[in-house]
Amino acid sequence: MSEQTGERVLQSVGVDVAKHEVVVGERDDRGRVRTRTLANGRSALEAYMAALAQSGFTGPVVVESTGFWHWPTVFAAQAAGVDAHLINPLMPAKHRKGDVRLCKTDPADAALLAHMGVTEPNLPKPCRLSRTQVRLRQLLNLQKQLERLIQSQQAVLRAHREAAELAGVAPAAALTELQAQLTGLRQQRHSVQAEIQRCAETMAEPQRVTAVAGLPGVSTALARVLTGLLDPAAPSANSWVAFVGLDVSVHRSGQKVGRSRLTKRGHSFMRKRLFQAAWGAMIHSPVVRRYYERLRQLGRSYVEALLIIARKLVRGAYALVQNPEQPVDEQRLFAVKT
Structure with a gap:
């Protein structure tokens, strides 16, 4: 792959990420976009980014944040010395509304991200997060989800116990199992909190x-x-x-x-x-x-x-x-x- 093929000069790359594959949109200096599909894995993405860097490409790689699935793309770009710009999904949504055809496919999204690499004035700076920083973010997200589960379980237990007491009947036997699950969730939360501190200590x-x-x-x-x-x-x-x-x-x-x-x-x-x-x-x-x-x-x-x-x-x-x-x-x- 070369940045310049004939008169075609690659300006920007947009990457639409899914769990198992990514669609790459390559915009040239004439505003045309060519798309291709890659496996969302380290080997395929590292090979693509390395070839991109070897071609002399110096433009932005625009990646939409999608849960956890975008990190292989970002880390592959970092390893190759290519600038990967991780953007909030709200930004492409704003641009998508300007399309009268309202097309929403993976190739169309990749093309949109590639165009944003050239036209978006508020493109965030290149992502420089390390794997340790990403791990800390994932641990914090896991703790947040555990707390939501704990609050939900507590509400269910409280409501059913109060209902049984008001009706003068014995609580359901399943509540004992729910209480055990709640205790287990609290122990898991404690373990995650300890892991967060260990991870933070290595960084701070x-x-x-x-x-x-x-x-x-x-x-x-x-x-x-x-x-x-x-x-x-x-x-x-x-x-x-x-x-x-x-x-x-x-x-x-x-x-x-x-x-x-x-x-x-x-x-x-x-x-x-x-x-x-x-x-x-x-x-x-x-x-x-x-x-x-x-x-x-x-x-x-x-x-x-x-x-x-x-x-x-x-x-x-x-x-x-x-x-x-x-x-x-x-x-x-x-x-x-x-």
């Missing part, structure tokens, strides 16, 4: 962990995960805030000002942990408590106030990761404006 720099753990409400365990999960090379603290879904969507048009809401587009597990950290900071830090009370006086609800504090903690963590030697200045971070 001790100086950064110590600095971030100095923030009110932030434990050493949370500091390890924060510094291991979030990208220290992010251009600003806003990127960290958006990654955990604590950024706010604004709705304004002319004289109309709509209600602002959390986007909740980011990492829901970390958002929950940061909310808990904000609550702990409000309880144990007089400075944060005074800031919280001021927010309440200004009409903020309990949840709104804690989310604002959580956002402050993320911004503080970003600053400390950039310069771990600086002290934590709670008075400045949680300054009460009069």
Whole structure:
């Protein structure tokens, strides 16, 4: 495969990923796209990316994030020295709406991603995540799913026991088995939490962990995960805030000002942990408590106030990761404006 065949110069590559195969769309300098199908496996993808690099290709490889199935493509591109841009599925969905034919096939999606490599002005920077970082993300996702299962099982047990008590009948025998399953899920959650900490310890720099753990409400365990999960090379603290879904969507048009809401587009597990950290900071830090009370006086609800504090903690963590030697200045971070 060569980047230039006759007058054809390859500009961008789009990769539509499924569990067992990927469809690759190659856009040339005339806007034409040629597609091909590859197995979604290391050998096929590494061979393709290596050939792409050897051809002299320097353009973007645009990959849509699809659960876990996109990582072989991303890692193959990294190994070959090709820039792989991992994008949120919302981005191609926006472009797809502009197609009057509303075509939705794997080759069409690959072609769309290839076009985005040339036309999309807000293409994210190339993905540089290591396998350890990806493993940490998968462990956090597994813990989130376990917590949902535990909450669901608890609700089922509680509802059936209350129903049996109200009716004056014996609870179903199956509830005993459900209780045993619930105990097993809790043990699995504990094991995953321990594995998360071991994984985070291998990634985090001790100086950064110590600095971030100095923030009110932030434990050493949370500091390890924060510094291991979030990208220290992010251009600003806003990127960290958006990654955990604590950024706010604004709705304004002319004289109309709509209600602002959390986007909740980011990492829901970390958002929950940061909310808990904000609550702990409000309880144990007089400075944060005074800031919280001021927010309440200004009409903020309990949840709104804690989310604002959580956002402050993320911004503080970003600053400390950039310069771990600086002290934590709670008075400045949680300054009460009069």
